[in-house]
Amino acid sequence: MxxxxxxxxxxxxxxxxxxxxxxxxxxxxxxxxxxxxxxxxxxxxxxxxxxxxxxxxxxxxxxxxxxxxxxxxxxxxxxxxxxxxxxxxxxxxxxxxxxxxxxxxxxxxxxxxxxxxxxxxxxxxxxxxxxxxxxxxxxxxxxxxxxxxxxxxxxxxxxxxxxDVVVSVSGSSPAYVFMFIEAMADAAVADGMPRAQAYKFAAQSVYGSAKMVLETGKHPGELKDMVCSPAGTTIEAVRTLEARGFRSAVIESMKVCTDMSKHM
Incomplete structure (x- = not known):
């Protein structure tokens, strides 16, 4: 052995x-x-x-x-x-x-x-x-x-x-990503898409987006801007996410996760 x-x-x-x-x-x-x-x-x-x-x-x-x-x-x-x-x-x-x-x-x-x-x-x-x-x-x-x-x-x-930072940014983060995928799929289902298809669309979008960050070397903000047309659907969705504290919620959750790791 x-x-x-x-x-x-x-x-x-x-x-x-x-x-x-x-x-x-x-x-x-x-x-x-x-x-x-x-x-x-x-x-x-x-x-x-x-x-x-x-x-x-x-x-x-x-x-x-x-x-x-x-x-x-x-x-x-x-x-x-x-x-x-x-x-x-x-x-x-x-x-x-x-x-x-x-x-x-x-x-x-x-x-x-x-x-x-x-x-x-x-x-x-x-x-x-x-x-x-x-x-x-x-x-x-x-x-x-x-x-x-x-x-x-x-x-x-x-x-x-x-x-301890690694714990929050990669060790625990798949859970946050799974929640994001589930939420996107729930919204798609609410708008009429079959559940299995909704999971596939949401998951592939997350996978492809992550691959773009890794392979293009572009800043995530730049890649986000590429999707946001003036007066379009995406920028309106981004505005709503910002109004609901999307980024702040992610940051605060990760800081709690890091702190928890430090005191285990």
Whole structure:
């Protein structure tokens, strides 16, 4: 075994799927542990990996270990495996609010740790992940971790002080985008469009708009202006969004999200 997951939930599954699809690791080279039997068996059926109910088995057999349990279980998960973590093993975390200093304290000894924040679009190979490493990780090891994380989307190495911002701008933001798509579809349905078709139109518009930002390099405001004809339908919709506090609501929601991450 080379790659281990402690926790086999949705995010772990998304990461596994991307890694296997890109050929970074073969399914038989991956092992995942989960105390919840239906969960680990579902993951085994979906990805063909090895599974166990024993976190220590994962720690013993893996060179790279991804801690993919929920944040509230990090302390107990680390307590159960820390005596098995040797200086040649690499720990990757995906929990918000768990700093490198906190993680090192839990292990109680020098350990190679890379803290990351992925998001759920990893499930379709379009994730956005931020990563930062402690002083025990070499540049070569960080690059290796980035190669693994790149299997399910884009990766940026950032200073740790930005990780809480990452939570709000990419980690949690798919939820805001899903709400936006749902609201647009609801409006279309109210005006007579069938529900399934409304979701397709709204989702494709969001997808295409995001792709324009990434691929044209133009400022979002410039792209917005390109759609807004004088005295047209779009500028009237934009005026109404501004009157209802659309941008302010997004900004304030993200600031609350960032603050919550800082105090987890």
């Amino acid at each position: 080379q790659l281990g997951f402690i926790g086999t939930g949705n995010m772990a599954g998304a990461i596994m799927g991307g890694i296997i699809k890109k050929g970074v690791f073969k399914a038989e080279e991956i092992i995942g542990s989960d105390v919840f039997a239906p969960g680990r068996e579902k993951t085994k059926a979906a990805y063909g990996i090895n599974v166990t109910d024993d976190n220590r088995e994962v720690a013993e057999k893996s060179k790279v270990i991804i801690l993919s349990v929920k944040p509230q279980f990090y302390a107990s998960a680390i307590e159960g495996i820390k005596d098995l973590i040797t200086e040649d093993k690499l720990i990757i975390t995906i929990a918000p609010g768990k700093s490198l200093a906190w993680l090192e304290e839990q292990f109680g000894k020098p350990v190679k740790i890379i803290r990351t924040m992925p998001n759920t679009p990893a499930m379709v190979g379009e994730g956005m992940t931020a990563a930062c490493a402690n002083g025990h990780v070499t540049q070569e090891e960080l690059k290796y971790a980035v190669d693994i994380l790149s299997a399910f989307g884009k990766v940026e190495v950032v200073p740790e002080h930005l990780m």
